[in-house]
Amino acid sequence: xxxxxxxxxxxxxxxxxxxxxxxxxxxxxxxxxxxxxxxxxxxxxxxxxxxxxxxxxxxxxxxxxxxxxxxxxxxxxxxxxxxxxxxxxxxxxxxxxxxxxxxxxxxxxxxxxxxxxxxxxxxxxxxxxxxxxxxxxxxxxxxxxxxxxxxxxxxxxxxxxxxxxxxxxxxxxxxxxxxxxxxxxxxxxxxxxxxxxxxxxxxxxxxxxxxxxxxxxxxxxxxxxxxxxxxxxxxxxxxxxxxxxxxxxxxxxxxxxxxxxxxxxxxxxxxxxxxxxxxxxxxxxxxxxxxxxxxxxxxxxxxxxxxxxxxxxxxxxxxxxxxxxxxxxxxxxxxxxxxxxxxxxxxxxxxxxxxxxxxxxxxxxxxxxxxxxxxxxxxxxxxxxxxxxxxxxxxxxxxxxxxxxxxxxxxxxxxxxxxxxxxxxxxxxxxxxxxxxxxxxxxxxxxxxxxxxxxxxxxxxxxxxxxxxxxxxxxxxxxxxxxxxxxxxxxxxxxxxxxxxxxxxxxxxxxxxxxxxxxxxxxxxxxxxxxxxxxxxxxxxxxxxxxxxxxxxxxxxxxxxxxxxxxxxxxxxxxxxxxxxxxxxxxxxxxxxxxxxxxxxxxxxxxxxxxxxxxxxxxxxxxxxxxxxxxxxxxxxxxxxxxxxxxxxxxxxxxxxxxxxxxxxxxxxxxxxxxxx
Amino acid sequence: xxxxxxxxxxxxxxxxxxxxxxxxxxxxxxxxxxxxxxxxxxxxxxxxxxxxxxxxxxxxxxxxxxxxxxxxxxxxxxxxxxxxxxxxxxxxxxxxxxxxxxxxxxxxxxxxxxxxxxxxxxxxxxxxxxxxxxxxxxxxxxxxxxxxxxxxxxxxxxxxxxxxxxxxxxxxxxxxxxxxxxxxxxxxxxxxxxxxxxxxxxxxxxxxxxxxxxxxxxxxxxxxxxxxxxxxxxxxxxxxxxxxxxxxxxxxxxxxxxxxxxxxxxxxxxxxxxxxxxxxxxxxxxxxxxxxxxxxxxxxxxxxxxxxxxxxxxx
Numbered sequence: 001x002x003x004x005x006x007x008x009x010x011x012x013x014x015x016x017x018x019x020x021x022x023x024x025x026x027x028x029x030x031x032x033x034x035x036x037x038x039x040x041x042x043x044x045x046x047x048x049x050x051x052x053x054x055x056x057x058x059x060x061x062x063x064x065x066x067x068x069x070x071x072x073x074x075x076x077x078x079x080x081x082x083x084x085x086x087x088x089x090x091x092x093x094x095x096x097x098x099x100x101x102x103x104x105x106x107x108x109x110x111x112x113x114x115x116x117x118x119x120x121x122x123x124x125x126x127x128x129x130x131x132x133x134x135x136x137x138x139x140x141x142x143x144x145x146x147x148x149x150x151x152x153x154x155x156x157x158x159x160x161x162x163x164x165x166x167x168x169x170x171x172x173x174x175x176x177x178x179x180x181x182x183x184x185x186x187x188x189x190x191x192x193x194x195x196x197x198x199x200x201x202x203x204x205x206x207x208x209x210x211x212x213x214x215x216x217x218x219x220x221x222x223x224x225x226x227x228x229x230x231x232x233x234x235x236x237x238x239x240x241x242x243x244x245x246x247x248x249x250x251x252x253x254x255x256x257x258x259x260x261x262x263x264x265x266x267x268x269x270x271x272x273x274x275x276x277x278x279x280x281x282x283x284x285x286x287x288x289x290x291x292x293x294x295x296x297x298x299x300x301x302x303x304x305x306x307x308x309x310x311x312x313x314x315x316x317x318x319x320x321x322x323x324x325x326x327x328x329x330x331x332x333x334x335x336x337x338x339x340x341x342x343x344x345x346x347x348x349x350x351x352x353x354x355x356x357x358x359x360x361x362x363x364x365x366x367x368x369x370x371x372x373x374x375x376x377x378x379x380x381x382x383x384x385x386x387x388x389x390x391x392x393x394x395x396x397x398x399x400x401x402x403x404x405x406x407x408x409x410x411x412x413x414x415x416x417x418x419x420x421x422x423x424x425x426x427x428x429x430x431x432x433x434x435x436x437x438x439x440x441x442x443x444x445x446x447x448x449x450x451x452x453x454x455x456x457x458x459x460x461x462x463x464x465x466x467x468x469x470x471x472x473x474x475x476x477x478x479x480x481x482x483x484x485x486x487x488x489x490x491x492x493x494x495x496x497x498x499x500x501x502x503x504x505x506x507x508x509x510x511x512x513x514x515x516x517x518x519x520x521x522x523x524x525x526x527x528x529x530x531x532x533x534x535x536x537x538x539x540x541x542x543x544x545x546x547x548x549x550x551x552x553x554x555x556x557x558x559x560x561x562x563x564x565x566x567x568x569x570x571x572x573x574x575x576x577x578x579x580x581x582x583x584x585x586x587x588x589x590x591x592x593x594x595x596x597x598x599x600x601x602x603x604x605x606x607x608x609x610x611x612x613x614x615x616x617x618x619x620x621x622x623x624x625x626x627x628x629x630x631x632x633x634x635x636x637x638x639x640x641x642x643x644x645x646x647x648x649x650x651x652x653x654x655x656x657x658x659x660x661x662x663x664x665x666x667x668x669x670x671x672x673x674x675x676x677x
Numbered sequence: 678x679x680x681x682x683x684x685x686x687x688x689x690x691x692x693x694x695x696x697x698x699x700x701x702x703x704x705x706x707x708x709x710x711x712x713x714x715x716x717x718x719x720x721x722x723x724x725x726x727x728x729x730x731x732x733x734x735x736x737x738x739x740x741x742x743x744x745x746x747x748x749x750x751x752x753x754x755x756x757x758x759x760x761x762x763x764x765x766x767x768x769x770x771x772x773x774x775x776x777x778x779x780x781x782x783x784x785x786x787x788x789x790x791x792x793x794x795x796x797x798x799x800x801x802x803x804x805x806x807x808x809x810x811x812x813x814x815x816x817x818x819x820x821x822x823x824x825x826x827x828x829x830x831x832x833x834x835x836x837x838x839x840x841x842x843x844x845x846x847x848x849x850x851x852x853x854x855x856x857x858x859x860x861x862x863x864x865x866x867x868x869x870x871x872x873x874x875x876x877x878x879x880x881x882x883x884x885x886x887x888x889x890x891x892x893x894x895x896x897x898x899x900x901x902x903x904x905x906x907x908x909x910x911x912x913x914x915x916x917x918x919x920x921x922x923x924x925x926x927x928x929x930x931x932x933x934x935x936x937x938x939x940x941x942x943x944x945x946x947x948x949x950x951x952x953x954x955x956x957x958x959x960x961x962x963x964x965x966x967x968x969x970x971x972x973x974x975x976x977x978x979x980x981x982x983x984x985x986x987x988x989x990x991x992x
Contacts, residue, residue, distance in 0.1 A: 089898030101889040106911050106987055115907075116897050160795040166897070486832060 003030040003070075004206030005054060010067035010077075012053055012230075014278065021278045023049050023062070024230045028305070031223075033173070036197070038238070039210045040253070042529040043500070044275050047232035048097075051210045055092050056084045071174065089116050093167035095177040095196075099159035109135075109162055110147030116169045131508035134165040138195060155618045156392075157188035161195070168199060175200065175207045181216070185391040185556060187615045190600035193220055194614065212529060214253060218242050219602035222506050223311065226250050229276055229286035232305060236312040244603050246308065246319045248291045251329050254604060256534035258525075258563040267541065268563065274499045285317070293318055342384035342566055346418070347518050347550040348403070351377045353412035355398055355574075362624040368623040372398040373409065374574040377655050378520065383544060386552040387565030387582070389558055389597065393619050395574035396554045400520045403552065404438050417517060418634055434464045437511035441523040443503035447495040453506050454491030457481070457513060464514035479621030480509040483546075484539060487586035501532030505539065512543060520552045525560055537563055558597055562586055570594045573622055573630040580657035589668035591659045592637040629662065637663060637671065681762050681983060685976050696968045697749075701742045704957050712733075712824055715758045745958075749965065757959045765962045769947070773848045773929075773966055776943040779866070780928035782859045787867035787874060792914065794871070795878025799913070800905065802883050810875060818872035826865040826938035833861060843940040862939045866932060870924050877920045881913035888912075915986055922978030930967030 012024040024046050031037040041047040052058070054069055056076040069076040072091065076084065096102035104112060110131045117127035128147075136144035138161040151159055160180060167175060177196065182187040197220060200207045211217050218238055225235040226249060234247040245251045252271040273290040276282055282289060288298040298317055305315045308323070321327035335676065372395045380386045388396045402409040405425035414421040416435060422428050440446040447456060457477045461468060468476070478488050484505040495503055504524060511519050521540070525533040541564060543549060549599040554656055555561045561568060561582075568585040570578040578591040585594060599613040615634045620626055626633050632643035639662050648662045659665065712728040713720060729735050733744060748755060754765040794814065798807040817825070834842040840861050847855040884890065886909060894908040933945035944963055951960035983989050 055896065057892075085898045085900065087897045087898070092895045094893070096889060096893055098889065100894045104890045104894065104908050104912070106985065107908070115899065115903075119898055152988050163893075167895075 002032070004033045004035075005208075006030045006068075006070040007054055007271070008068050008070070010050075010053065010069065011065040012049065012058070013063055013065045014059070015061045015063075016279070020063075020065075022065070022230060022281060023278055024053065025281075026067070026305070027227070027230075027232050028067075029225050029232065029235060031174070031175070031208060033206050034201065034204045034221060035305055036207045036221045038217035038224040039208055039227060040214060040217055040224055041227040042212060042275060042531060045227045045652070047227050048178055048208050049230075050095075050180055050227065050580055051208055054208060055088070055094060055174075055176055056087075082281060089290055090120055090170045091172050092174045092176070093170070093172040095164050095167045095175065095180045097179040099163045099180075100151055100156070101161055103159060106150055107150075108147065109149055109151065109154070113147075113162070113166050113169055116166060120170050130169065131165075134169055136164070137199070138162070138165045139191075140165075147670075156184055157192065157618055158350070160184060160188075162191055164192070164196065164199070168203070168205075171203055172205060175205045175318065176210070177207060178210045179212070180568065181329050182211075183212075186393060186558070186600040187596055188618065189216075190602070190612070193602070194612075196220070204366075213602075214242075214257060214530065215603040218604045226253070231286055232315060233287065234314045234316075235270050236308075244323070244414075246314045246322050247287075248318075248322070248329055249287050251322075252290075252292075253530060256531050257604065258534060258537055258557070259603065260558045267538045270534045270538060271531040272535075274501070285315070293327060293498065343382040343548070346379050347382050347384050348378075348380040348552070349413075349415040349418070350379075350403065351413045353377070353399065353402055353414075354410045355395075355402055356410055370621075370623045371625055372574050372622055373402065374625075375412075376571075376574070376576055378411075378569060378576070378579075380550050380552060381566070382517075382550055383548045384566040385553050385564050386546065387561035387568040388552065388554045388571060389556065389561050389568060389578070389585075389594075390571035391556060391597075391619055393573070393622055394571040395622070396571050397522055398574075399571070400438070400522050400552060400554055403435055404520055406438075430464070430466075434514040435517040437514075437516040437519050439504075439507050439511045439519060439521040439524045442527050443500065443507045444495070444527075446507060447503060449495050451494070452480075452491065452537075453486075453493050453495070455500070456495075456506065457491075457509055460510050460513040461495065476513075480512060483512060483543065484509045485535075487616060499532070500528050501535055504528060504532075504536055508539065508543070512547065512549070515547065516549060518550045518552065519594065522554045523556070524553075526555065526557065528573055531583065533560070540564060558586075558601055559603070570597070573619065573625050575630060575660075577660045578658065580653070581655075584653065584655065584657040588672035589653055589665055590672065591631075591661055592635050592663070593631050595672060596636065629660075639663060678983075682980065685979055689972050689976050692878055692972050693965075693969060695777075696972075697965060698742065700961055700964050700968070701745065702738075704961055705738060707952075707955060707957070709955050711758055711771065711955060713956055715762075729815050734765075745961065749962065754962045755958045758956045759954045761960070765959055768959070769944075769962050769966055771846075772942060772944045772947045772963070773970075775941065776929050776932070776945070778847065778855070779859055779862055779932065779941065779943060780925060782855070782863040783866040783870070783928050784921070784925065787870040787924075790867070791871045792878050792917065793872035795875040795917070796882055796910065796913075798875065798879040799882025799886070802879075802886075807879070810879075814872040814875045817868045820868070822865055822869060822934045823938050825868050826862070826935055829861045829864060829939075846942060862932070862935050862941055865935050865938070866928060870928075874917060875918055877917045878914065881916050882909060885909050885913040911985065915982060918981050918985070919978050922974040925974040926967070926971030929970045930964075 007027060007029050010024055010027045011022060013020040014023050027050060029037065039047050039051060056069065056079060064077045065076065075163055085327060109553060111245050113131035113134055114127040117130045122130065124484065132143045132147050135146055140158060140161055146154065146158065154162065161454060164180070190256065209217065209221055220263050223235065223239050224238050224241045226233045226247065228249050233249050234241065241250065242254060245254055252269065255269040256271060258268060271290050276286060276289060282299065284299040284301050288294040291298065297319065303315050303317045305313050306319065307313050308319070318327055353373050353376045356369045356371050358369040374401060378386060388399060390396045398407060401407040403414065405423065405428060409423045411609050412423070414423060416432060421432060454477055457480055458473050461473050461476055477491065481488060481490055486502065486505055495506070498506065525536050528536060537560060540551065544551065551564070553561060553564055565582050566580070567581050568589060569576045570585065572593050578594050586598070590598065596613045596615050613636055617634060628644045628646055631649045632638055635643065642662050648660050650660050651665050652659050653659055653665045659668070661668070712725045712732065712734060716724055716728060721741055726870045733741055752766065754769070756762040757765050757768065791954040794810050798810040801807045830842050834840045844858045844862055891904065891909060894904045930944050930948070932943060933949055936946045944967060948960065948963050951963060
């Protein structure tokens with residue numbers, strides 16, 4: 001087999017004010033036709049830079065310092081931009097991250113696809129017809145209609161299909177996919193991945209798939225290359241890489257994935273420290289600073305990229321010890337937090353919360369009201385975690401906002417520590433505000449960039465606890481930093497001087513500024529890298545034990561929820577459809593929707609051949625909730641007319657596990673038995 | 678689209694109603710008695726009182742306002758106090774026509790030129806062409822209109838005798854005369870406008886160039902020209918439309934200095950005259966027309982914006 005693309009010893013440099021810095025160093029990889037090559041790394045590892053460089057596309061301030069990129073017998077690094085233009089869109093295409101931003105907002109979908117075909121010399125009518133047929137190929141119904149729409153009029157999943165269609169118009173020989181499903185819901189992501197896999201196999205395209213999601217890569221790719229600090233750490237056939245990882249970084253990444261465990265006291269292994277910045281690359285191994293097995297030699301001398309066996313390389317001084325089993329990497333498996341058991345009594349009770357948004361103003365046209373929350377009730381035990389799972393639009397964020405009263409619920413009741421709690425923020429007193437705190441999804445947006453970390457925290461303490469004596473505040477601030485494992489010097493830093501994980505830890509410290517009883521965490525780890533995510537999840541678990549706090553933990557990531565939560569509620573279109581403890585929700589019997597969510601999660605070690613449940617289409621809009629069971633329009637286990645007309649009953653699956661479905665529990669057990677989850 | 682238009686037009690009417698009240702209120706506080714102004718300093722008090730009765734100046738102010746508004750809407754703009762009590766409507770209409778012609782030529786000069794320069798500056802951000810364009814447009818806008826106007830007159834009217842030193846309204850249907858009369862004042866206005874439009878366009882281009890869809894377009898293999906013209910400009914020029922519409926309002930009613938330098942009978946000069954002579958009905962009518970043109974330009978800008986930007990079209 002010949003390689004579609006061969007990268008040899010590629011070194012890429014950026015010009016900064018201080019001079020040239022190396023962003024990619026001596027990178028080699030090759031992809032054969034029909035192969036999907038995974039490129040894995042954390043943010044800042046250089047994976048996107050590498051992917052684009054392989055296409056011959058460099059940022060204005062970058063240059064290739066060494067190496068070559070062989071594609072179709074030519075060295076792309078020697079080609080001018082005009083020569084590259086001949087290849088782009090015809091032989092090499094990109095499926096970008098964040099489809100909405102990657103599409104031109106003011107050009108119709110059809111035209112954006114058609115212009116690629118016209119560039120290849122097709123006449124207008126033919127190109128337009130091809131655009132529609134490409135949309136059909138990426139399984140978009142009503143392709144003709146979609147072609148006439150603008151990007152913002154499509155759902156996220158549809159937008160992603162459009163950019164895939166656009167990249168495949170000319171049947172490229174090399175397809176680069178840059179995190180194409182990162183911003184999508186799991187069920188949509190699963191459908192897109194099936195599509196990508198089929199199209200690549202059918203067209204015998206060579207594909208480079210950039211992702212930070214190991215589970216996904218393990219399912220999709222044939223070969224995986226792990227990059228760190230702009231260098232290749234390891235490359236191997238997928239199965240070998242995940243079953244017998246040889247590089248400490250790979251081992252750490254695989255181990256730190258959040259996953260469901262029966263044992264609530266387990267902690268996730270973490271990779272400590274942060275990636276080195278481009279400007280200060282270490283002299284030795286780039287990973288040595290965070291490596292649990294690093295020797296003096298690792299800090300002094302850069303290891304060579306060695307070939308272990310054909311198709312398998314690794315860059316580590318100690319790989320042969322790892323391969324031989326004489327070096328077993330002990331992850332920072334600190335002893336589990338003790339006292340993590342829930343206490344009797346409830347910290348929060350919510351009954352029949354309803355929230356409807358009606359859009360439109362004085363002169364604007366009124367549109368149909370959005371039913372974001374429909375009679376949602378829940379209880380949270382003291383020192384426990386209630387996980388809330390659902391796709392976007394399921395109402396999980398509205399639920400959080402109604403509880404902290406950032407939104408005022410239309411009706412329903414709330415009780416905090418057995419005391420009635422007003423739905424309206426203005427009627428809540430300071431002690432309530434103190435007991436109810438929130439951790440936000442995006443730490444970048446929720447920390448004031450002009451204040452130091454210390455100022456942010458002391459201000460919060462003063463706000464929530466005005467009677468605190470001044471000298472106390474400083475020491476309380478330092479204790480907070482310590483609680484989230486940040487050293488005291490962080491107090492004088494500004495948010496932009498911190499990494500994403502450190503910023504989120506400041507966000508957590510702020511939530512704990514005044515000994516809250518309940519902390520509401522809305523997707524607190526979604527914006528973080530895997531290795532950082534595990535640190536934050538462990539921290540939340542420790543704080544629960546040491547401070548006796550409860551969490552309402554909201555996430556679309558069932559694995560993260562299962563790791564932290566004692567109980568889980570699954571939401572769909574503003575309703576709760578399943579309640580149970582983590583194990584009950586994770587294992588059969590499940591609501592058919594939960595079953596689909598679980599099936600959509602690709603994880604390392606899953607059997608690729610297993611029967612997968614895929615949902616059709618996108619969730620219906622919350623302004624037009626289907627009658628009967630809200631899930632019947634997409635349910636693969638639909639019984640028939642009863643689902644479309646009658647609201648399903650709550651069925652008792654035993655031990656406080658409830659499923660809202662027309663299918664009797666015994667039948668659910670029977671049909672779900674043969675599907676591993 | 679129809680709903681959108683209807684909503685914008687009803688908003689326009691509300692705006693006009695509110696401004697008419699403000700204009701009326703402001704003219705009330707101007708010092709001096711119109712009746713005395715009409716009859717002259719030596720008029721007898723009885724005659725002045727009689728005229729005040731006839732003009733309705735003794736009625737309560739809200740009543741005066743409603744009477745004026747009713748007449749204004751029905752097209753009866755009344756008689757000027759001065760200029761031999763000439764009917765106001767033909768006078769204002771004539772001046773408006775003059776102003777519109779000058780505004781049209783000024784836009785014709787300034788918009789394409791400024792957009793071109795702005796796009797070049799944006800594409801060449803922080804390089805020599807960008808700096809040159811910034812320096813030139815900013816230094817030109819810094820010069821007062823009477824200075825640039827006089828320089829233009831000196832060079833092109835006095836030295837080369839290409840244009841008249843004073844501009845009179847061009848003969849209808851005569852494009853040569855149109856250019857002859859209006860080129861110099863329009864150029865002067867262009868110098869003022871250019872910096873704003875160039876800045877806006879440049880900022881728009883720089884902002885849009887950073888967007889991911891530009892990279893998508895480049896990696897489609899499209900020629901650079903197509904990437905810029907088709908993908909970038911369509912989005913980058915949207916904010917410029919608003920600036921152009923606002924300048925149109927200024928061109929119709931705010932060219933007081935330029936009209937005076939070139940002695941051109943436009944609306945701006947009419948308004949200054951009306952203020953000087955305390956000719957309230959004339960002032961009210963001409964200011965209303967300027968406000969109307971301003972608001973209309975804004976509606977047109979909004980509609981254009983909506984037409985070119987599919988994201989706002991629906992709502």
